[in-house]
Amino acid sequence: MQFSSLGIFFLAACFYSGALAASVGGYRRMPRVLLGAGLWLNLVFLGGRYRHAWPMTPLHEGAFFMPFFFGCAAAIVLFNGRREQKIAAVSGMALLMLSVFAWTGVFFPRDYYLPFLQTRTIFAHLFFLFGAAGKGCFFMVAAYAVVLLPICRQAEDSAGAALLRPMHRWTVLSFALWTLSIFSGALWSYLGWGSPVVWDDPAIATAMGTWMLFSLLLHLPLTKLRSASGRAFAALGGALWILIFNWLPELGQWSFPKLL
Amino acid sequence: MNGLRKIWYWLGDIHLTVVLLLGMMMDLAVGYGRLKTHVYLFHPLNDTGFVKWACTYGKMNLPQTAWLFILIFLMAALAVNTFVCTTRRVVVLCARRKKGKALLRLALKLAPHLMHYAVLVMLAGYLVSYLFSQTLLSNILLPGTALSIPGTDCRVRLDRLDITYYSGNRLDYMQNRAIDAVATLTIRQGRRTQSGRLGLNRPVLCYPYSFHLQRFSPRSKDGFLKATYINLVIKKDPGMKFYFTGMLMFVAGLVMYLYDWFTSFIAGRRKMA
Numbered sequence: 328m329q330f331s332s333l334g335i336f337f338l339a340a341c342f343y344s345g346a347l348a349a350s351v352g353g354y355r356r357m358p359r360v361l362l363g364a365g366l367w368l369n370l371v372f373l374g375g376r377y378r379h380a381w382p383m384t385p386l387h388e389g390a391f392f393m394p395f396f397f398g399c400a401a402a403i404v405l406f407n408g409r410r411e412q413k414i415a416a417v418s419g420m421a422l423l424m425l426s427v428f429a430w431t432g433v434f435f436p437r438d439y440y441l442p443f444l445q446t447r448t449i450f451a452h453l454f455f456l457f458g459a460a461g462k463g464c465f466f467m468v469a470a471y472a473v474v475l476l477p478i479c480r481q482a483e484d485s486a487g488a489a490l491l492r493p494m495h496r497w498t499v500l501s502f503a504l505w506t507l508s509i510f511s512g513a514l515w516s517y518l519g520w521g522s523p524v525v526w527d528d529p530a531i532a533t534a535m536g537t538w539m540l541f542s543l544l545l546h547l548p549l550t551k552l553r554s555a556s557g558r559a560f561a562a563l564g565g566a567l568w569i570l571i572f573n574w575l576p577e578l579g580q581w582s583f584p585k586l587l
Numbered sequence: 588m589n590g591l592r593k594i595w596y597w598l599g600d601i602h603l604t605v606v607l608l609l610g611m612m613m614d615l616a617v618g619y620g621r622l623k624t625h626v627y628l629f630h631p632l633n634d635t636g637f638v639k640w641a642c643t644y645g646k647m648n649l650p651q652t653a654w655l656f657i658l659i660f661l662m663a664a665l666a667v668n669t670f671v672c673t674t675r676r677v678v679v680l681c682a683r684r685k686k687g688k689a690l691l692r693l694a695l696k697l698a699p700h701l702m703h704y705a706v707l708v709m710l711a712g713y714l715v716s717y718l719f720s721q722t723l724l725s726n727i728l729l730p731g732t733a734l735s736i737p738g739t740d741c742r743v744r745l746d747r748l749d750i751t752y753y754s755g756n757r758l759d760y761m762q763n764r765a766i767d768a769v770a771t772l773t774i775r776q777g778r779r780t781q782s783g784r785l786g787l788n789r790p791v792l793c794y795p796y797s798f799h800l801q802r803f804s805p806r807s808k809d810g811f812l813k814a815t816y817i818n819l820v821i822k823k824d825p826g827m828k829f830y831f832t833g834m835l836m837f838v839a840g841l842v843m844y845l846y847d848w849f850t851s852f853i854a855g856r857r858k859m860a
Binding site for chain 1: 601602604605608609611612615616618619622623626629630632633713716720722757758760765766767787788789790797799801820822824827830834837838841845848852
């Protein structure tokens, strides 16, 4: 089996699901070990895929890259988490989402497109990697929002705001990564085609829309809509946006995985 | 006077920002669908200016292109809102600055506002670009031949074209196909002569023009198309300097903001410990 074969990613997805099962079972160490193993296999697989594209960018393989970055975010929460029920719930939710993303990557890959010569620049690589990392971090915001929404509804505004602090941190990080992705994409587009915006790809509209979404979420605490439940609800809406406009277009058609 | 002040405050209202951002998101969602199904209507925007496009493709296909006109209107409104809101806050911050207080602290507090102004500079860049840029497409050059840019005394000559073909084992699909191309150009503009190496993602800049390699041939060692040529895109875009200045300003603001955010996070953790 080669490092780039889908079988490696399939194994990573199995480990992610194992980590979820261990987390649901109430184990403390097992989810960390399984998640670590899944991330390691995912990284090996990404390295294999990069090796088959380098010096070009594997632009159509976002379905494998995003789960890795999201898994890293989940690992930060899981490894950092104290023995709080809330943190356990957030990491459990993140593991559930991670498993779903990984399995969709296995069954709906879009890796039948070959890399093209124009992607042979550092800016194309940065555009792709920052974009995948930005999405991964934002799904962490969604994991927090799902868990905190019922708690925030009952909590006072000040207590709710304190609860949402980690969610805000992940939003800031996603915004920074997404901005860097857009800027790298604009530089790449200018070097390759002579204009920072190329109107041939519908993704230009969704990239802009997602940047507006992050800006909106960062401005919400300054408005009258700053109640904790309102912000958690907006974050969930944002996750739905990214799922529809940034994640689904990365997937291909259903195919039974060729594991070897 | 009171009325003017009210308008000023209303223009910079944060709730207006939220409404505009939401409106733009909705509009861009519609735009995504339109771009997916009617990309041929928007492709000419890459080559013609916005005004020409709006008078032709835009006007004739309004149900498909209206979202772009709405987007531009919303962007203009957001630009005004951002300017007023940011300026108000910057004035307050500078007025509140205590004497002797570290300048670095103030600079860090101003970081988000720097990002806001950067967005305005970038939008100005887009505006200048879409109103005043010129694009010359399909400029075919064979080795040893030259072409003139219409209406100028600028002349471009292709001296040589070096194509590297892939011959390793790692990238099966690239076997005997071009992996890199470098074209040596000589550009003569009046008395000034400049030579440059042009490649994919590697334009040659010769003020006020930039030369971009769109295509080259032969792409493959074993293909039957053996003619050696390059296809150039020549651009004159005065908006780019604004756009890239804005981008640099935004990155500077972002780095300062993240630095401030990270140091306060670490300080908070230490306090808790």
